[in-house]
Amino acid sequence: MARRLSSPSPSPVTITISPTAKDGSGRRAALRKSTGLTSPVPRHSTASPHSSSRRDRYLSASETDTSSDFVHYTVHIPPTPDHPAATGNAAPALSTESIPGPDRSFISGTIFTGGLNCVTRARHVLGSTSDTAKSNGLNCKMQGCDGTPFRIDNRAKAPCECGFVICKDCYMECLSTSSTCPGCKEPYQASLSDESEVEEDEEEEEEEGRDRVLPLTSMVWSVKVPSSKPAEFDHSRWLFETKGTYGYGNALWPKDGGRKGNNNVGVHGGFEGFEEPPNFGAxxxxxxxxxxxxxxxxxxxYRLLIAIRLVALGFFLTWRIRHPNWEAAWLWGMSVxxxxxxxxxxxxxxxxxxxxVNRATDLTVLKERYESPTVRNPKGRSDLxxxxxxxxTADPEKEPPLxxxxxxxxxxxxDYPVEKLACYLSDDGGALLTFEALAETASFARTWVPFCCKHDIEPRNPEAYFGQxxxxxKNKVRLDFVRERRKVKREYDEFKVRINSLPDSIRRRSDAYNAHDExxxxxxxxxxxxxxxDAKFVRATWMxxxxxxxxxxxxxxxxxxxxDHAGIIQVMLAPPPSEPVMGGDSLPETANCCIDxxxxxxxxxxLVYVSREKRPGYDHNKKAGAMNAxxxxxxxMSNGPFILNLDCDHYVANSVALREGLCFMLDRGGDRVCYVQFPxxxxxxxxxxxxxxxxxxxxxxxMRAMDGLQGPMYVGTGCIFRRTALYGFNPPRATEHSGWFGRRKIKLFFKRQETMGKKHDRKREHDVMIPSVQDGAAGSGDCTEDDDIESxxxxxxxxxSSASLAASIPVAEFQGRLLQDLPGTQQGRPSGALTDCSTRAIGCCHCC
Ligand SMILES: O=c1ccn([C@@H]2O[C@H](COP(=O)(O)OP(=O)(O)O[C@H]3O[C@H](CO)[C@@H](O)[C@H](O)[C@H]3O)[C@@H](O)[C@H]2O)c(=O)[nH]1
Ligand SMILES: [Mn+2]
Incomplete structure (x- = not known):
């Protein structure tokens, strides 16, 4: 029984399938449930009259356990803009209401396909992409208003520290009534009376705002950042050229030691008139x-053993050579x-x-350096x-989707700042099965991830964890741990059943649609x-x-x-907001009913699903090609300056592994490290x-021994790379051997050979300079105009020729630098940057 395609309504399709799926405990999987199979939104938001409450589900599972030989699988077909639901129907599965503002375009704007032989398609998103501000969820957040928010440099800007985006009219209204921000209920910092003032005073306001939230008020009052617009000021260059320092003792630091008065001058002070800096950074x-x-x-x-063996070997070979056997000379010669x-x-x-060598990392130092509150980062937001x-993954049959x-x-x-992390799945099989399994995974992650974070679960692969x-x-202190673990385990068992029944449900769905079409x-x-x-009918696979x-x-x-298929990109989980969303505060739709x-x-x-375009006649280069795509x-899309790659049959066994890997990249001299290989x-x-x-x-x-020499080798997986190293750029400071005696340190990054003889031409092609980020994608601060044109x-x-890709390169380089003390760092591409460029980037000829 199948729903007719021509009359789309979100009524579910009940399919009866033979009982093939068994869950991990061997229990017969007989579940009656409703699943929005491609919906990455929480399962309970797909509520339909057919879906019973969670408790009922468990009950029905045990009730039908022995009685039923068939599984009633209810496939909920969500309405989409191309197949709109009949008016007055139940809430659509892809309920935009359940997703907070910025996520909307990603959830509703589902699949991006395109490539060589077809135009890029962005289904479902057409309505929301017409207005970029809207698609980013950056319109006014006041109830019932979707006005254009404040704009500065073409970017929407919130007038309040809390980031509540508001349009000018609503802002004025708030000022005239309560003078408080409707987002955080705190008073607005400055009251502005007209539009020009709003725009002009934005920078000042920003500074005032910064002062307001700083906890270190006694220090802050006199630390003036030289430029009010930090993004335009190259701090590292300033430090280098002027030999200045920030904070205590710098040129702007008052001689009298500030408000407290200065009794220490001349006693502890290194320089006359300057206060000795307290030992912040010990x-x-x-x-x-x-x-x-x-x-x-x-x-x-071990060394002694080698020496003894070497000597013994020497004696043996000498004896062998000195005692030739002339009767079987060729045999003797061969053996020797x-x-x-x-x-x-x-x-x-x-x-x-x-x-x-062994190496050890110190995660507490990483935390102190990048995640503790400082003057510039009062909230202690992660600077990682x-x-x-x-x-x-390549083949859902050989590599099970589970x-x-x-x-x-x-x-x-x-354990990594959520907003800094992005996960991409490359499906070389281009299979709907993998796609739907990933959607299910995104849905289950809403239970699994908070559970792991709450109870410090290790390892964070559910199969491995529950199989321990x-x-x-052991080491579990929370009282609700046992109860929640039991619930999550049951959720996971159900999740497994859903994943394992996907091949069947996809086939049955497709058969039903195909039969109807036929x-x-x-x-x-x-x-x-x-x-x-003798007519032949195309048998499609249906979503x-x-x-x-x-x-x-x-x-x-x-x-x-x-x-031979088009490229596909689907964002399964939208980039998260930069502020934490605590469970208790969230909307009821996103609330987790499994754990507190x-x-x-x-x-x-x-989380993104990517299946690169494949066409006959192109070499797809297997995994290497997939990695390139x-x-x-x-x-x-996210432009993380570091990349970790894993095979589908591997998992992260230690939740702080990413941090440990980054310790090597961010340590002193780490800018010369191109990759860190995990065992x-x-x-x-x-x-x-x-x-x-x-x-x-x-x-x-x-591998440890090689580390003692020049570094371990890349084993094909489980490796953190510096993105710009993958692009083929030289590290900022390459240590190169020059002959047998000693090493020569050369600076290749921003410097070029002065002489432009023919000899250098070939080299230049490989040492493409990364344009400096301060001057935009095409310019370089240190280079002449000719160089700019050349690079x-x-x-x-x-x-x-993708402009976005070219523009992302210097940004990735900039963000991967050792200290994140460079101001105005843009954290990756803006989330709305998913354009047809990304589908062209996975095209098989890569000629975008
Ligand atoms: O066309 C292909 C073929 C393979 N893969 C993926 O590549 C990975 C490794 O392939 P597999 O056949 O499983 O190779 P293994 O021998 O198991 O893997 C080891 O050896 C490979 C090189 O031989 C390395 O790439 C792997 O990282 C390393 O784990 C898997 O995740 C596959 O899904 C693709 O993405 N596309
Ligand atoms: Mn493998």
Whole structure:
């Protein structure tokens, strides 16, 4: 039984399927439920008359446990703008009301497809993209008003510290009535009477506002940042050129030591007339990482053993050569050659291992340096750089979607500032199954992630966590832990059932739609008097909203087969707001009924589904190609300066791993680090490791030993990269060998060879300079005009003609710098930057 396509209404389709799915505990999966299969919004917002309450669901699960041999699966088909619901119907599944402002365009603007042979499509979003401010949710937030907010430099700006966006009329009204911000109920800082004043005084207001919220009031009054508009001032250059310092002791610091009076001058002061700075940074000067030598007790015997073996080997080879066997000379010759070769290769293998190193990170220092309140960052907002996590999957049959889903969940739940994290799934199979599994994952993440954060769950892969044999109560202090764990486990079991029944439900849905289409086509042909017998009908794969899946079809069709389909991008979870959204304050739709999220930040990181375009005749380069596509897509969407890649069958086993990786990147000298490789640990294989499947020698010995030399190698996955290194730019300070004796430090980043002889031409092509971010995408502060033109001309040659991609490069470089003390840092591309450029970035010829 299927709903007719021609009369779209959000009534669910009940499909009866044979009971194939079993959940983890072996219990027969017999659940009656309503699922909005492609809806990344919380499941309970898809409320329909058919969906029972949660408690009922559990009850019905146990009731039908033994009695039913069939699963009643209710597929809720959400209405969409192209298939609008009949008026007066129940609330649409993709209820925009349930999503706070900025998220709207991402949730309703679902799928982006496009590429070489087809125009870029952005379905469902047409209405909201017409007005950028609207699509970003940046219109006036007053109830019943959607006026244009204050604009400064084309950016909407809130007149209040709390970020409540408001239009001019409403602002004036508020001022005249209560003078308080309708968002935070705090009084507005300055009352402004007319429009010009509003615009002109914005900067001053900003400064006043900054002073107001600073807790360190005694210090702040005299610290004047040299420029009122920080983005235009290059602080690092200023520091470098003037040898100035900020804060205590700088040129602007008063000699008399400020309000408190100064009794210390001349006593502690290093320079006459300047106050000795208090020791603020004693802790922050501590390094983020430490190199720990391997204990001599282990190394010395090991080295001795190698020396003894070497000597023995020497004696043996000498003896061998001195005692030739002339009766079988060729045999003797062969063995000697082979033995010498083996000895040599053994030596090559041993020598690098003489000096292995361990490294340790200090996460408390990272927290102090980047996440504690400072003068410039009074709220202690995280200053960590953005991080994009890439997961690749290729075939939903060989790589089960449940495994991929668990990987994604472990990423979404990592301990990293949510607004700085973005997760991308590359689906090389272009399969609707992976797509819908990801939508389900996004939905389950709303329960799983707050649960992990609340109770410090480790590991944050639900399958691994619930499968643990050890006592789960260890180190758990919260009283509601046991109850919530039980609930979440049950949710997870249901989630597994849903994922495992997806192949069936997709097939059945498609069959129903196809049968209906075929019937209509047959009728038409009969009416026209055509021969129906030998007609062939296209068997499409249908999405839950009643449209064709743009990727690979179950029965391959033209333009929908493996290796021949359009590119697809779908944002499953919109970029989160920058302020924490505590569970208790959230709207009832987003409230989590499974666990008590009061006081827990319920935001989730951005999650994007990407399936790159594939066309015959192009080499897609397997995983490398998928990674390239993700690098370009993420550049125009979130542009995290660091990238972590994982296979779909891996997961983040330690929730602070990302932070630990970044310690190496952000430590002193870290700007020379291009990537940080994590070791891999394996599960589900022989625990006694009889066949060395755990790869311990490789990850725990060889890689550490290589680290002691020049650094470990990239093993193809589980690696944090510096984005600009992937673009092929040289690190800011490359340490290069110049000959055998010693090293030479060269500065390649912003400097170029003065001489422009022919010899340099080839080199120049590889050392493309990253244009300075202060001067926009095409200009460089240190370079002449000629250089600008040259680098601007080289960028499209290497990265295609996408202006957004080119513009994202210097931003990524800027944000990846060591200290985030550069003001005005734009955190990634604005969330509304999802344009047709990102679909062109996943095009197979990459000629956007
Ligand atoms: O066309 C393809 C083929 C593969 N993959 C992905 O690449 C990853 C690795 O492929 P797999 O066949 O599983 O290789 P393995 O031998 O299991 O993986 C190891 O070896 C690979 C190189 O041989 C590395 O890329 C992997 O990171 C490393 O884990 C998987 O996530 C796949 O989904 C794609 O995205 N597109
Ligand atoms: Mn693999």
């Amino acid at each position: 802790k922050c000067r501590r390094p983020l990482t430490r190199k720990i030598g391997v204990s001599q007790a282990i190394l010395s015997p 050659t082979c033995e010498i070769w083996f000895a040599f290769s053994w030596l090559l293998d041993q020598l690098p291992k003489l000096c292995p 750089p953005g991080m994009d996590v890439f997961v690749s 495994v991929t889903a668990n990987t994604i969940l472990s990423i979404l739940a990592v 044999k050890r006592d789960f109560l 019937l209509v086509a047959r009728k038409k042909m009969e009416e026209n008097g055509e021969n129906v017998g 839950a909203d009643g449209s064709h899946w743009p990727g690979t079809w179950l029965t391959a069709g033209p333009d929908h087969s493996r290796g 999220t009061r006081g827990i930040d319920t935001r989730l990181p951005m 993700l690098v370009r897509t993420s550049a125009v 891999q640990r394996f599960e589900g294989i022989d625990p006694s490791d009889r066949y060395a499947n755990h790869n311990l020698v490789f990850f725990d010995v060889t 601007a001309a080289l960028l499209p040659k290497r990265f295609g």
